[in-house]
Amino acid sequence: AQKVTQAQTEISVVEKEDVTLDCVYETRDTTYYLFWYKQPPSGELVFLIRRNSFDEQNEISGRYSWNFQKSTSSFNFTITASQVVDSAVYFCALSTRGNTPLVFGKGTRLSVIA
Amino acid sequence: DVKVTQSSRYLVKRTGEKVFLECVQDMDHENMFWYRQDPGLGLRLIYFSYDVKMKEKGDIPEGYSVSREKKERFSLILESASTNQTSMYLCASSTGAGGWEKLFFGSGTQLSVL
Numbered sequence: 461a462q463k464v465t466q467a468q469t470e471i472s473v474v475e476k477e478d479v480t481l482d483c484v485y486e487t488r489d490t491t492y493y494l495f496w497y498k499q500p501p502s503g504e505l506v507f508l509i510r511r512n513s514f515d516e517q518n519e520i521s522g523r524y525s526w527n528f529q530k531s532t533s534s535f536n537f538t539i540t541a542s543q544v545v546d547s548a549v550y551f552c553a554l555s556t557r558g559n560t561p562l563v564f565g566k567g568t569r570l571s572v573i574a
Numbered sequence: 575d576v577k578v579t580q581s582s583r584y585l586v587k588r589t590g591e592k593v594f595l596e597c598v599q600d601m602d603h604e605n606m607f608w609y610r611q612d613p614g615l616g617l618r619l620i621y622f623s624y625d626v627k628m629k630e631k632g633d634i635p636e637g638y639s640v641s642r643e644k645k646e647r648f649s650l651i652l653e654s655a656s657t658n659q660t661s662m663y664l665c666a667s668s669t670g671a672g673g674w675e676k677l678f679f680g681s682g683t684q685l686s687v688l
Contacts, residue, residue, distance in 0.1 A: 488584040497677075497679075502662075502681060504679050504680065504681045507677070510676055551616065561607060561619050561622050561632065565616060566614065566615060567594040568618035
């Protein structure tokens with residue numbers, strides 16, 4: 461069975477602090493895909509990144525970076541120099557091979573305070 | 575710009591009513607999904623469809639049904655609404671290539687059953 465755990469329910473940081481959102485996944489498949497989505501207060505989930513199980517390279521996109529470690533089954537997301545606009549609920553998700561629907565974690569609510 | 579449109583942002587219904595939640599996508603996507611989002615529980619999959627007139631049960635299909643008569647439209651039906659179906663409902667779509675394709679989400683429908 462597939463499972464995604466986001467142990468942090470809520471995080472609050474002061475603007476300009478760095479923050480890391482944790483994601484731990486479980487699957488027996490060797491081929492899988494990991495995702496992060498952002499849900500701002502408007503409600504619409506927005507795709508941030510997709511990573512396949514054969515690519516463990518870390519990725520950086522502006523202030524966002526992702527650290528994928530198969531050894532610990534983790535796919536953590538770091539926001540550098542956080543801003544108020546980063547306040548949202550962030551979801552980590554997993555998909556295994558084939559056309560199976562995404563399995564989502566329960567989300568982490570990030571509040572960035574000015 | 576690609577779009578998934580949910581017919582209502584807020585909806586208030588009475589217990590026992592039949593409720594239709596409509597979702598339309600303009601991206602010619604094969605796959606469509608219905609999730610519900612509840613505090614502390616994250617996103618849970620209700621039903622999904624990989625093609626017109628096809629449907630598959632997700633993790634929590636009880637009390638719901640779906641209809642997909644046209645490729646672009648996926649309707650969620652609450653046959654007899656109950657108070658425990660008060661929730662945020664999110665529709666999503668993706669291409670048919672595989673489960674690794676990213677989802678595009680609508681803005682959600684906040685349903686209150688009184």
